[in-house]
Amino acid sequence: MAGSCLATASPLGASAVPPFTEKTIRDRGLPFPLVRRVFEEDRPLELYLGGELGPIDVAYHTYGQLDESGTNAILVCHAMTGDAYVARPTGASTDLPEGWWESIIGPGRPLDTNKYFVVCSNILGSCYGTTGPTSLNPRTGCPYGPEFPSITVRDMVRVQKALLDQLGVNRLALVIGGSLGGMQVLEWALLFPERVEAIAPIATVARHTDWAIALNEVARLAITSDPAFQAGAYREQPERGLALARMMAMLSYRHYESYNSNFDRKPDRREKTFADPFGSNRDFAVESYLRYQGRKLVNRFDANSYIAISRAMDAHDIARDRGTLAEVLASIRLETLCVGIDSDLLYPASDQRALADTIPGASYGEIRSIHGHDAFLIEFDQFQAILKPFLEELGS
Amino acid sequence: MAGSCLATASPLGASAVPPFTEKTIRDRGLPFPLVRRVFEEDRPLELYLGGELGPIDVAYHTYGQLDESGTNAILVCHAMTGDAYVARPTGASTDLPEGWWESIIGPGRPLDTNKYFVVCSNILGSCYGTTGPTSLNPRTGCPYGPEFPSITVRDMVRVQKALLDQLGVNRLALVIGGSLGGMQVLEWALLFPERVEAIAPIATVARHTDWAIALNEVARLAITSDPAFQAGAYREQPERGLALARMMAMLSYRHYESYNSNFDRKPDRREKTFADPFGSNRDFAVESYLRYQGRKLVNRFDANSYIAISRAMDAHDIARDRGTLAEVLASIRLETLCVGIDSDLLYPASDQRALADTIPGASYGEIRSIHGHDAFLIEFDQFQAILKPFLEELGS
Numbered sequence: 001m002a003g004s005c006l007a008t009a010s011p012l013g014a015s016a017v018p019p020f021t022e023k024t025i026r027d028r029g030l031p032f033p034l035v036r037r038v039f040e041e042d043r044p045l046e047l048y049l050g051g052e053l054g055p056i057d058v059a060y061h062t063y064g065q066l067d068e069s070g071t072n073a074i075l076v077c078h079a080m081t082g083d084a085y086v087a088r089p090t091g092a093s094t095d096l097p098e099g100w101w102e103s104i105i106g107p108g109r110p111l112d113t114n115k116y117f118v119v120c121s122n123i124l125g126s127c128y129g130t131t132g133p134t135s136l137n138p139r140t141g142c143p144y145g146p147e148f149p150s151i152t153v154r155d156m157v158r159v160q161k162a163l164l165d166q167l168g169v170n171r172l173a174l175v176i177g178g179s180l181g182g183m184q185v186l187e188w189a190l191l192f193p194e195r196v197e198a199i200a201p202i203a204t205v206a207r208h209t210d211w212a213i214a215l216n217e218v219a220r221l222a223i224t225s226d227p228a229f230q231a232g233a234y235r236e237q238p239e240r241g242l243a244l245a246r247m248m249a250m251l252s253y254r255h256y257e258s259y260n261s262n263f264d265r266k267p268d269r270r271e272k273t274f275a276d277p278f279g280s281n282r283d284f285a286v287e288s289y290l291r292y293q294g295r296k297l298v299n300r301f302d303a304n305s306y307i308a309i310s311r312a313m314d315a316h317d318i319a320r321d322r323g324t325l326a327e328v329l330a331s332i333r334l335e336t337l338c339v340g341i342d343s344d345l346l347y348p349a350s351d352q353r354a355l356a357d358t359i360p361g362a363s364y365g366e367i368r369s370i371h372g373h374d375a376f377l378i379e380f381d382q383f384q385a386i387l388k389p390f391l392e393e394l395g396s
Numbered sequence: 397m398a399g400s401c402l403a404t405a406s407p408l409g410a411s412a413v414p415p416f417t418e419k420t421i422r423d424r425g426l427p428f429p430l431v432r433r434v435f436e437e438d439r440p441l442e443l444y445l446g447g448e449l450g451p452i453d454v455a456y457h458t459y460g461q462l463d464e465s466g467t468n469a470i471l472v473c474h475a476m477t478g479d480a481y482v483a484r485p486t487g488a489s490t491d492l493p494e495g496w497w498e499s500i501i502g503p504g505r506p507l508d509t510n511k512y513f514v515v516c517s518n519i520l521g522s523c524y525g526t527t528g529p530t531s532l533n534p535r536t537g538c539p540y541g542p543e544f545p546s547i548t549v550r551d552m553v554r555v556q557k558a559l560l561d562q563l564g565v566n567r568l569a570l571v572i573g574g575s576l577g578g579m580q581v582l583e584w585a586l587l588f589p590e591r592v593e594a595i596a597p598i599a600t601v602a603r604h605t606d607w608a609i610a611l612n613e614v615a616r617l618a619i620t621s622d623p624a625f626q627a628g629a630y631r632e633q634p635e636r637g638l639a640l641a642r643m644m645a646m647l648s649y650r651h652y653e654s655y656n657s658n659f660d661r662k663p664d665r666r667e668k669t670f671a672d673p674f675g676s677n678r679d680f681a682v683e684s685y686l687r688y689q690g691r692k693l694v695n696r697f698d699a700n701s702y703i704a705i706s707r708a709m710d711a712h713d714i715a716r717d718r719g720t721l722a723e724v725l726a727s728i729r730l731e732t733l734c735v736g737i738d739s740d741l742l743y744p745a746s747d748q749r750a751l752a753d754t755i756p757g758a759s760y761g762e763i764r765s766i767h768g769h770d771a772f773l774i775e776f777d778q779f780q781a782i783l784k785p786f787l788e789e790l791g792s
Contacts, residue, residue, distance in 0.1 A: 210659035210682040211652035217683045218643045221674050225636045227623055240621045247614045248644055256607035256744060263606035265713065278617050283710065286606040287613045314679065317661065345741065348652060 018143070020127055020134040021059070024300050029097055033059035033084045033122065033129050038162035041138050045159065048152040049315070055138065058163045059129020060084050060121035063105055064113035070170035074111050075160060076101065076120040077177030077184035080249075080309055081301050083128035086120040103380040110387040115395070116173060121163050123184070124156045125308040133232075133304035146232025148308050153180070153316045157187045161195070171195055173394060178202035178339075178376040179347065180309070183316045189332045190318055198335035198394050200387070203376050205347045206325060206355060207317040212346060215252050216310040219245035223303050232304050239277045242303045243294025250293050255343040255372030259286060329358040336362035337390040339376070339383070346373040363390065414539070416523055416530040417455070420696050425493055429455035429480045429518065429525050434558035437534050441555065444548040445711070451534065454559045455525025456480050456517035459501055460509035466566035470507050471556060472497065472516040473573030473580035476645075476705055477697050479524035482516040499776040506783040511791070512569060517559050519580070520552045521704040529628075529700035542628025544704050549576070549712045553583045557591070567591055569790060574598035574735075574772040575743065576705070579712045585728045586714055594731035594790050596783070599772050601743045602721060602751060603713040608742060611648050612706040615641035619699050628700050635673045638699045639690025646689050651739040651768030655682060725754040732758035733786040735772070735779070742769040759786065 025032060037057050039045045044054025061084045066073060076086050078100070087099035087106060090113055105111045111118050122130035125148065133148040140147075164172070175188045175196055182204025189199050205212065226241025228234055251259075266285040272292050282288045319325040336359045340352030349366055356364035365386030369375035376383060421428060433453050435441045440450025457480045462469060472482050474496070483495035483502060486509055501507045507514050518526035521544065529544040536543075560568070571584045571592055578600025585595050601608065622637025624630055647655075662681040668688050678684050715721040732755045736748030745762055752760035761782035765771035772779060 207661060209652060209656045210661060210680065211647075211655040213661075213680050214643075214647055214655055214682050214686055217680075217686060218640065218647065221636075221643070221687075222618060222640055225622070225640065225674065240617075244614065244618055244621065244640075247610075247617070251607075251610055251614070256605065256741070259607040259610055260605045265603060265606060265609075278621065283707075284606065284609050284613075286610050290610055290613060291617075311679075345652070 018127075018129075018134045018136065020302055021129045024128070028300065030083075030085050031061075031089065031092070031096060033061050035059050035129055036163060036166055038159060038166060045155065045162075047149055048154045049150045051149045053131070053149055053151075053155075056124065056131045056159055056162075057129070057135070058121050058131075058159055060119060060163060061086065061089070062167075063087060063090055063111075063118040064116050066117040066168060070168045071173070072115065073117045073119060073164065073167075073169040073172050074174045074176065075164065075172050075188070076105070076111070076118060077160070077175065077181035078120060078123065079177070079179040079181050080313070081126075081297065081306070082181070083126070084120045084122045086118070100377060104384065104387065110384055110391055111174075111176075112391075117169070119164065119167065119169070121160055123180075123309070124159045125151045125305055125312060127302040127305040130159070132302070133308055134302050145234075145304050148304060150315075151308060151312050153183045153187050153312055154191060156312070157184055157191055160184070160188075161192055164195075171197065174198045174200060174391070176200040176202070177204075179204055179373065180313055182347075183208075183313065186318050189334055189336075190322065190328065193332070193334060196334055198337070198390075199332075200337040200339065200390065201352075201355065202339040203341050203344055203347050203352065203373055204355075205316070205351055206329060207319060208314050209347075209351075213314045215248065215346070216314055219248050220307050220310055222248065223307060229303065232307075234303065237298050238303050239295075239298045242298050242301070242306065243277055243291070245306060246294045246297040247290045250290060252346045253372060253374045255345055255370055257343065257370040258372055261370060262286075263289070326358060329355065330360060332359045332362075335390075335394060337386070338362055338364045339367065339386055340364070341367045341369055341371075341373060341375040341379075343369055343371065343375070344373045365390075414523075414525075414530045414532065416698055417525045420524070424696065426479075426481050427457075427485065427488070427492060429457055431455050431525055432559060432562055434555060434562060441551065441558075443545055444550045445546045447545045449527070449545055449547075449551075452520065452527045452555055452558075453525070453531070454517050454527075454555060456515060456559060457482065457485070458563075459483060459486055459507075459514040460512050462513040462564060466564045467569070468511065469513045469515060469560065469563075469565040469568050470570045470572065471560065471568050471584070472501070472507070472514060473556075473571065473577035473584075474516060474519065475573070475575040475577050476709070477522075477693065477702070478577070479522070480516045480518045482514070496773060500780065500783065506780050506787050507570075507572075508787075513565070515560065515563065515565070517556055519576075519705070520555045521547045521701055521708060523698040523701040526555070528698070529704055530698050541630075541700055544700060546711075547704060547708050549579045549583050549708055550587060552708065553580055553587055556580070556584075557588055560591075567593065570594045570596060570787070572596040572598070573600075575600055575769065576709055578743075579604075579709065582714050585730050585732075586718065586724065589728070589730060592730055594733070594786075595728075596733040596735065596786065597751065598735040599737050599740050599743050599748065599769055600751075601712070601747055602725060603715060604710050605743075605747075609710045611644065611742070612710055615644050616703055616706055618644065619703060625699060628703075630699065633694050634699050635691075635694045638694050638697070638702065639673055639687070641702060642693035643686045643690045646686060648742045649768060649770045651741055651766055653739065653766040654768055657766060658682075659685070722754060725751065726756060728755045728758075731786075731790060733761065733782070734758055735761045735763065735782055737763045737765055737767075737769060737771040737775075739765055739767065739771070740769045761786075
């Protein structure tokens with residue numbers, strides 16, 4: 001990769017997003033995030049699994065105004081392939097695409113931007129503007145690629161904390177997130193409890209389960225088995241491998257009823273036209289749908305980032321170096337709302353109920369849906385109905 | 397593949413199993429199945445989706461004695477990568493490996509070989525001795541490979557029927573099978589109801605669901621994306637692709653509780669040594685387990701067979717050309733026992749209950765297990781307890 005990988009200066013300057021992110025954000029028509037450098041090359045982040053990383057830039061969006069005491073902030077933590085664009089900027093044109101939690105955030109919504117300063121930052125290791133495998137390694141002048149160090153959810157949270165310090169946030173009224181976002185929420189409760197008033201972990205897990213590790217591992221092997229992956233030193237994405245990984249993951253994010261009621265054995269009529277990396281032998285609409293979803297991820301997410309983040313998820317274990325899982329959960333003394341989804345095949349509702357039963361005083365709400373794990377990005381009416389009373393209680 | 401594919405004469409003669417099968421059966425230490433030719437090149441099977449296929453050989457095992465009237469037979473239908481070796485031959489040495497339903501079949505067991513003549517034959521398209529992609533195409537002298545025609549569950553059943561005709565079976569006291577085996581059971585009830593007294597479809601489906609199609613499609617794409625697949629004309633198995641397909645399938649055959657209780661985030665200690673097609677970067681025991689399972693399938697199953705059979709499953713729809721699904725199920729007038737598994741993620745118990753509710757007079761039993769779909773190959777005590785009264789009722 002030598003030579004050609006030496007990046008040209010970005011029009012956005014030293015702290016700007018890498019070229020992959022820039023292209024992706026433009027392709028999707030999203031507004032550019034703000035970017036801040038929170039660790040320097042000579043003042044790096046010490047990583048939980050060893051080694052250090054610097055510089056670290058963080059891409060983020062904010063909504064609403066921080067109050068003078070710096071205590072009305074809410075941190076939203078995104079999921080595996082998510083980004084910081086959680087909602088349109090307040091007052092923005094409706095021509096802009098909706099954010100991934102648009103209906104939760106805004107004036108009068110559960111995360112009320114008339115009251116709260118809402119922050120969402122792209123996680124460490126991702127490819128939407130925060131430092132990750134597509135970022136330049138200052139020691140080589142080339143993207144890290146497969147040389148990006150092993151990261152953990154704890155590292156992600158330390159990066160978020162550094163950003164919030166820069167922004168003047170002294171205390172978080174709430175940390176909220178689903179899936180990998182929920183893992184970050186739990187780590188916030190344990191790493192920086194003095195900075196947090198309440199947490200809302202959603203459809204998540206306190207220690208990544210073998211089931212979820214297995215799903216991640218098969219996805220990783222799909223990526224690394226693609227000859228185009230070239231041990232991570234690819235110039236072009238390993239499109240079949242990454243698409244396959246996504247297709248498998250899409251199954252675990254949904255539920256059989258979701259697929260069956262959507263498709264009902266409809267034949268493929270080639271209604272969607274797209275560059276299918278696998279060729280055209282498709283009998284059923286569901287086959288076409290999956291390939292399309294795979295293709296979409298190839299266009300918007302980096303394979304090395306996918307692997308780095310999935311390994312961080314597998315390493316996630318809030319009990320590590322802290323005691324037994326029950327002790328660690330029992331030590332959480334924050335207002336807590338756990339949310340499960342009755343059809344979640346990835347992080348089942350029974351695990352969310354167990355979380356709520358073990359964290360002292362935690363309350364529990366359940367979304368009823370045929371859509372499985374992804375329901376926290378779909379069933380907004382129910383989600384709002386669960387969130388609103390919890391937030392009203394907090395504010396009172 | 398020209399030239400080298402011209403098979404040397406097998407020591408077992410014209411109707412013997414192809415070399416792939418021979419090796420696999422020897423590797424696994426199984427007794428050789430019997431083989432019969434049930435269709436000839438000049439008297440071929442007309443395939444449901446068009447075209448014809450001949451000759452067709454069928455590999456099978458039998459247990460017990462056929463009575464003079466030829467009416468005490470039970471047909472056992474096997475699942476996707478299964479074979480005809482359902483149990484040890486009666487009185488065989490216990491040095492032989494157990495069959496896949498060993499504890500169901502034998503003297504005094506639910507399928508009592510003192511009373512019944514039990515037959516299990518390898519399905520059409522498979523690679524355990526029945527004609528499939530590894531068999532020689534008489535027109536080319538080479539294995540069919542990817543040229544093997546599209547087959548359906550209905551074709552599989554017609555081949556079984558031809559075998560039973562040759563064996564002198566006039567009537568089946570029972571047709572029983574799980575998963576793809578259950579699909580064959582349902583087709584028996586509709587293609588040859590006059591030859592069947594009772595059916596027991598287990599953990600199966602009347603029409604392959606979009607969920608199950610999606611799982612199959614991702615597995616197929618994993619196989620066909622392996623460069624070693626060479627559009628099906630491989631000399632050596634596409635080992636990474638086939639292993640990946642198996643690993644994904646293994647997840648759908650089990651359940652999250654099954655994985656989590658088995659592994660409990662144990663690190664990989666390299667307890668299993670095997671030729672890992674993916675290399676050695678494994679953190680958790682579950683990752684090692686999955687790779688080992690993938691490797692095992694590569695050693696024992698043909699990639700083109702996997703694809704041909706998975707497409708037959710996806711095409712499975714008992715209502716096709718027959719009416720509505722409800723009408724077709726309501727037309728079944730056989731003694732019926734449906735069996736579901738409460739944790740089955742592939743063919744959920746709710747679907748088995750719906751089958752039992754729609755087939756007139758059908759009874760329903762449910763296996764309670766953490767092991768998901770595979771429980772019909774694991775929870776033998778419960779399965780026996782469900783089967784026995786049904787079979788006693790039949791025999792009375």
